């Protein structure tokens with residue numbers, strides 16, 4: 001480990017002794033000391049105490065500007081007043097009934113207004129949404145296989161846990177990627193039904209269809225690959241997928257668990273002008289409560305109406321989550337708030353770009369809607385394998401450096417991205433930029449030394 005990173009880690013440990021202690025305690029009873037593998041990192045994760053608006057505090061009382069926002073699930077920010085008010089009202093009138101109620105059609109109407117679907121069903125997590133969407137697509141086509149992109153994340157069910165973070169040599173050639181299980185316990189039969197393609201490479205998708213004629217039920221993807229920082233679809237890629245799916249009688253599933261609420265008012269289909277057959281929503285549509293949905297046109301969803309596809313769930317449309325969801329759509333995910341977030345994002349991006357140029361850091365900023373990321377690459381990445389080239393220590397230097405300066409710039413892990421909430425302010429962005437300005441020179445220096453070069457002259 002190089003000295004600047006070592007120094008940031010020492011500062012981190014000095015600032016967060018209570019998190020270290022709490023993690024040690026957790027380790028005895030929870031694998032990795034956490035409730036989701038994504039929350040574990042070295043030397044130990046920050047343990048949170050409370051949050052409000054765009055900030056949270058850890059157990060040691062350190063305050064952080066929050067761009068993690070629960071892995072992007074909180075475009076509302078913490079405790080959004082409209083969401084809190086709606087939820088508080090529901091808390092004293094019954095939290096679970098397992099019976100239909102009148103918030104269901106209201107939220108379904110709202111979703112059908114914004115997204116290109118005619119009917120929806122609800123659930124509690126993104127995993128559920130993509131799992132049911134894939135099953136419906138299989139039922140609608142009478143086919144078992146799906147095409148998924150290498151590096152894409154769609155949750156934790158068997159069809160999704162394939163080639164999420166595969167490594168060489170297992171993953172094969174980039175033009176012919178191999179389906180690699182995302183851990184033990186994923187059955188071979190599940191792997192056999194997931195054909196892998198390379199993001200931004202339509203040729204690999206065509207190849208999968210040629211190899212599996214009449215067998216592919218759906219193509220599933222995040223319209224922006226967000227499991228590798230932020231990897232943009234290149235012009236024509238989404239349109240090409242639409243064409244391939246239609247030509248082959250397969251369904252195109254947009255996993256909009258992240259993009260649905262955060263790209264803009266109408267999600268990725270509005271943003272890119274490409275219409276999928278099915279969408280999956282979760283995370284930020286719940287305003288801080290577990291809420292998910294999947295939808296399609298009536299002909300597909302009618303498979304549920306006809307009792308041909310089974311869908312259920314004890315927690316589906318529980319009144320607390322639904323009240324939160326309705327308030328989120330009416331008061332958080334508004335055109336005015338998207339404009340606010342866009343304005344702040346532009347300010348943040350401009351700030352990063354100026355500093356990157358000033359210190360001669362090799363990297364770029366990717367941004368779309370409420371999401372963005374510092375991408376430590378010489379040029380724009382196109383797919384998962386490009387992303388693998390990241391200098392992980394340099395990225396850790398950035399993350400811990402920012403965190404030590406009171407800014408959590410994104411969730412931990414170099415495959416994530418920042419979220420801007422509707423509660424962030426201009427002052428928050430000034431703080432974020434100032435923190436980056438403070439750390440950037442040492443990042444640039446470390447990068448140049450690691451590349452074995454003499455420090456480059458500043459660009460400005």
Ligand SMILES: Cc1ncc(COP(=O)(O)O)c(C=O)c1O
Pocket residue numbers: 071124125126127128130153154155156222255256257258282283
């Ligand atoms: C694109 C995408 N799909 C699905 C999921 C799974 O959602 P959940 O964690 O709510 O099950 C995630 C979670 O990060 C995601 O980013």
